[in-house]
Amino acid sequence: LVTLGTSLIIDRVFFGEWVLVQLNFLKFNVLQNLGTFYGSHPWHWYFTQGLPVILGTHLPFFIHGCVMAPKRYRIFLGAVIWTVLVYRSLSVYPEVCFVFHPSHVHCPLKMRFLQCPPDLTGNESYVDEADVFYSNPLGWLNKEFYNDTLLPSHLIFFSVLEQEISSFLALKGYKKTATVFHTHVPQGRVGSHIYIYKKKPEMNRI
Incomplete structure (x- = not known):
């Protein structure tokens, strides 16, 4: 409740209105399934591609730590795996595109990009x-x-x-x-x- 309350207050400050981001995430990715507009991955993607890309050279040490961790700490590993699996079941689009996408433009340049927003109106003939x-x-x-x-x-x-x-x-x-x-x-x-x-x-x- 504390986390949810803090999130509500922060979002209220930045958005200027009351917004329940967690509910919007559920509606967008699960109920409306609009996340697949940006592509989808097989169920094992997080483990075979997503996490290895983000961990990079830390991957061998991560695996070693998982194997050597004392039993009393493996509950945390289980929590991580469970969280990833649940998150994977709620969202199938390639988040790594957003997480692992640093910007190298740090000056006010006027730029034009091709837009590819999902259709939020239900128009079946929509083309981005x-x-x-x-x-x-x-x-x-x-x-x-x-x-x-x-x-x-x-x-x-x-x-x-x-x-x-x-x-x-x-x-x-x-x-x-x-x-x-x-x-x-x-x-x-x-x-x-x-x-x-x-x-x-x-x-x-x-």
Whole structure:
């Protein structure tokens, strides 16, 4: 009760109204099952991928500690496993994307990202902006930046998109300025590298 009361007060201060976050979590992830909008994982994901990624180099020491821990302390290990299993049963979307996603932008830059919020209205034909973009990247770019004054100074995207939008990049005067490695196992929309394109100064009218 103390924890719940403290949570209510803190949320009241920050949200400006009474909000029961725990209830909202239950409604969003269990009753409405909207968490799966961001993808889902098999039941063993937390143990085979989630925790190993977060623990990193501490994983061997964690396993060693679990094995060597005195019996009187194993109740805590049981509590952790039980909590993870219960949490897994309530939520199946990849939280590690949110937990393990540090930001490297610490200055007030104007940026534009593809949006992919879940539909909260129950519209069965709902399609988020990211899906609209990937259904026709070149068409989306031409429609979004129909006027050269709307063009951004930089475009950042996965390598898998480069060939498909190459005509737009050439026509609008963008040049590749950096390549950042991303993964050894590219799949779907995710490429092996991240490309950074910058608009040539002589063509930048912004």
